[in-house]
Amino acid sequence: MPKVSAPPDANTGRRRGHRVTTSLSEINVVPLVDVMLVLLIIFMVAAPMMQKGIEVKLPVSRRADKMSAARPYITVPLSYRSDRRVLIDQESVSADVLGERVRQLMETRNDKDVFLRGDAGVQLQELFEVIDRLKAAGVQGVGIVALQRAGQ
Amino acid sequence: MTHSTHSRAADVASGFSRTSRVLLPLLIAASAAVWAQQPAPPPPAQQPSSVELRLTGDPGTPPRMAVPDLLALTPDRETQEAAKIISEVLWDDLNFEREFALIPRDTYKSIPAAGSIDAVPFDRWRELGADGVIIGTAQKTATGIRVELRLYNVRARQSAYGREYTGSAANPRIYAHTMADELHDSQRSLRGVARTKLTFISDRNREAVLATVEKRDVKEVFIADYDGASQRRITINRTMNLTPSWSPDGRSIAYTSYRSGGADILISNIFAGTMESPAKGIGQNYLPVFSPDGTRIAFTSNRDGNNEIYVVNRDGSNISRLTNNPAIDVTPTWSPTGTQIAFTSERRGQPQIFVVNIDGTGLRQITFESYADRPTWSPPPYNEIAFAARTGPGFDIKILGIASGETRQITFGEGSNESPAWAPNGRHLAFMSTRAGRSQVFTVDRDGRNLRQITRDGNNTTPNWSQ
Numbered sequence: 001m002p003k004v005s006a007p008p009d010a011n012t013g014r015r016r017g018h019r020v021t022t023s024l025s026e027i028n029v030v031p032l033v034d035v036m037l038v039l040l041i042i043f044m045v046a047a048p049m050m051q052k053g054i055e056v057k058l059p060v061s062r063r064a065d066k067m068s069a070a071r072p073y074i075t076v077p078l079s080y081r082s083d084r085r086v087l088i089d090q091e092s093v094s095a096d097v098l099g100e101r102v103r104q105l106m107e108t109r110n111d112k113d114v115f116l117r118g119d120a121g122v123q124l125q126e127l128f129e130v131i132d133r134l135k136a137a138g139v140q141g142v143g144i145v146a147l148q149r150a151g152q
Numbered sequence: 153m154t155h156s157t158h159s160r161a162a163d164v165a166s167g168f169s170r171t172s173r174v175l176l177p178l179l180i181a182a183s184a185a186v187w188a189q190q191p192a193p194p195p196p197a198q199q200p201s202s203v204e205l206r207l208t209g210d211p212g213t214p215p216r217m218a219v220p221d222l223l224a225l226t227p228d229r230e231t232q233e234a235a236k237i238i239s240e241v242l243w244d245d246l247n248f249e250r251e252f253a254l255i256p257r258d259t260y261k262s263i264p265a266a267g268s269i270d271a272v273p274f275d276r277w278r279e280l281g282a283d284g285v286i287i288g289t290a291q292k293t294a295t296g297i298r299v300e301l302r303l304y305n306v307r308a309r310q311s312a313y314g315r316e317y318t319g320s321a322a323n324p325r326i327y328a329h330t331m332a333d334e335l336h337d338s339q340r341s342l343r344g345v346a347r348t349k350l351t352f353i354s355d356r357n358r359e360a361v362l363a364t365v366e367k368r369d370v371k372e373v374f375i376a377d378y379d380g381a382s383q384r385r386i387t388i389n390r391t392m393n394l395t396p397s398w399s400p401d402g403r404s405i406a407y408t409s410y411r412s413g414g415a416d417i418l419i420s421n422i423f424a425g426t427m428e429s430p431a432k433g434i435g436q437n438y439l440p441v442f443s444p445d446g447t448r449i450a451f452t453s454n455r456d457g458n459n460e461i462y463v464v465n466r467d468g469s470n471i472s473r474l475t476n477n478p479a480i481d482v483t484p485t486w487s488p489t490g491t492q493i494a495f496t497s498e499r500r501g502q503p504q505i506f507v508v509n510i511d512g513t514g515l516r517q518i519t520f521e522s523y524a525d526r527p528t529w530s531p532p533p534y535n536e537i538a539f540a541a542r543t544g545p546g547f548d549i550k551i552l553g554i555a556s557g558e559t560r561q562i563t564f565g566e567g568s569n570e571s572p573a574w575a576p577n578g579r580h581l582a583f584m585s586t587r588a589g590r591s592q593v594f595t596v597d598r599d600g601r602n603l604r605q606i607t608r609d610g611n612n613t614t615p616n617w618s619q
Contacts, residue, residue: 093279097259097279097281100255100280100281104216104255104281108213
């Protein structure tokens, strides 16, 4: 969590820990910080993405880390928009049961991270519906999978 | 159990106290609701379930189970409530033994209810990760309720176990408890405890003092289901009653009572409504415990001048003294075979736990704590003695493996934790703890997990678990 401590007030010397009245127009940064904690961007070495006839076109990124660990994949295909179904590894499940299924997966794992493969056409709002469910299921880290931009 | 027999039980239990007449109508009213209409033990299954199959989960994990609400086949409110209660209690009973991984009930919302007991949306349950799902129906009948419960193997899409029960609708929990015990037996070869009961001492009624100021502590014997439901009072003598202990058949409770001034042992036959006094009021008699076969009682008495352990037949005959020592010997507990007794003794200075053969030979010290008290010998297959050990300002529950000689601790200084008592399958303990403020009864698994608070009202102490 980035330190967001207020600098000591020059006049009164008040420090963090004292309640300081802030103006209402200030941007609420908490959710943003929260999300940044969880997300890391990872790129796939292997590109083929065909599963059960569902094609997922991964977004392309220039600056992504190499995937290093075997973790459950949550795939959000473009069809999520119409049927609200995602894939846990190879298995297609309704978004309604995603939370419980991922909770079951996490029970036996020490590493509470998953990889999230979203189609490049999936809207951020849709992706966040999925991320919310993952977080509620006890997932601590979500790696967003991207393809390495060609030529790099 | 009918109305009239229980009234008699209440009468006998209270007949010794002049002022308790006032309470009587209340008690009868309360108990009639619980007992008079309580269904007799459900009859043997009528469901012609062909092959009984064992459910399996993924390798190395317990089967995942879902227990959605039962389908109410009749629209009346009583049946609908029973349908909900049975599924909730069954979920809880199955979760208690940790033999199945129960899928939280709030995740079932998206799955449509089965249209009938035969039309189960297996795909949807499989999608939720269930290996088994219990689908049931509840239907009002002329005399009460009919409950049908079926365990489906979701992977194989077939019924693995089925039962049908009929009886009163007054306490639907009993159907869930019965099904849970039968499922644990058939699916996991485990003797479940869903139909067992706890007895304990409570001062929750905060009753006015009877007689002298010294008798201010009005503590009475209570019983409750293993999960804390259906708590009710057993004694009404408005003095101090302590350390209740179930008979193996679950029909009697022995306890220490100050009803007649000094401490003496009483046995209340809670269904017959009669009482016995096996120690016959000679000296001060405390801490009764039934032998595993129910024919004898071990207790502590100072009849020969100092507290020693005695064994007496239930009818008061053939009393024998097991210990003979100038130090205090108290809190006997029987070995599962009834051939040995463990007890607390101060003969080596601080209280420690000793074991002695029932004929008085073979005495040996088994704990070497700074202070150990209240041993309770586990039923098979575990050969362990749980006890309370002083670990700081208060006590904690420790368990000694008799064969291994190793001691492990299952509570860690949250309040004082005392008076352990084993569940009949040896997988759980009831004990008293002050972790929630006042003294309350809790249950916990033998590995220290699955802590549950059983009582909340008043001070509740010295639990004992029925067989």
